[in-house]
Amino acid sequence: MKKVLFLLATVSAILFISCNQPTSGDSVNKENKAISEPVEFRDFGAEPFVFNIEDYTVQNETYRTSIWTGTYMQMTVMTLQPGEDIGLELHTTTDQFLRVEEGNGIVMMGDSEDNLDFQKRVSDDIAIFIPAGKWHNLKNDSDKPLKLYSIYAPVEHPHSTIHATREEGLEGHAH
Secondary structure: OHHHHHHHHHHHHHHHHHHOOOOOOOOEOOOOOOEOOOOOOOOOOOOOOOOOHHHHHHHOOOOEEEEEEOOOOEEEEEEEOOOOEOOOEEOOOOEEEEEEEEOOEEEEEEOEOOEOOEEEEEOOOOEEEEOOOOEEEEEOOOOOOEEEEEEEEOOOOOOOOEEOOHHHHHHOOOO
């Protein structure tokens, strides 16, 4: 009986340890955001591409970098420093999806640039849908960087866009 109990305890311990170890597909430890997979910041579109979107988003240090630009859709990663915003903008023919991976802020939308009557707090893991024709802005109102990715349909920026700073992003993009 002691051997059976010892064997069961050993198997349970091994299963517990193995179930709590990261697998080869796990690249981000959700507890401390430790990154284990290196990323290459370049535009991989319009070729097939499979990647860990969270790794790219949290490792990005630029205001905006395009990661994939296809014929009808584009994905960029962005970092807003404390106090920065995307800048009030309107995409008349482009729908936009944003997802916050790290940080806090406020998203504002409205039918005119002087009436952003839709406002919501955003933080880690929040998704934002911005319909074409809505004025919008996203502001980091915290003391830590706000890391997000953006998907545009259709494409909004030229292939291989890199804006190291917000100023470069505003120069390279009409609002």
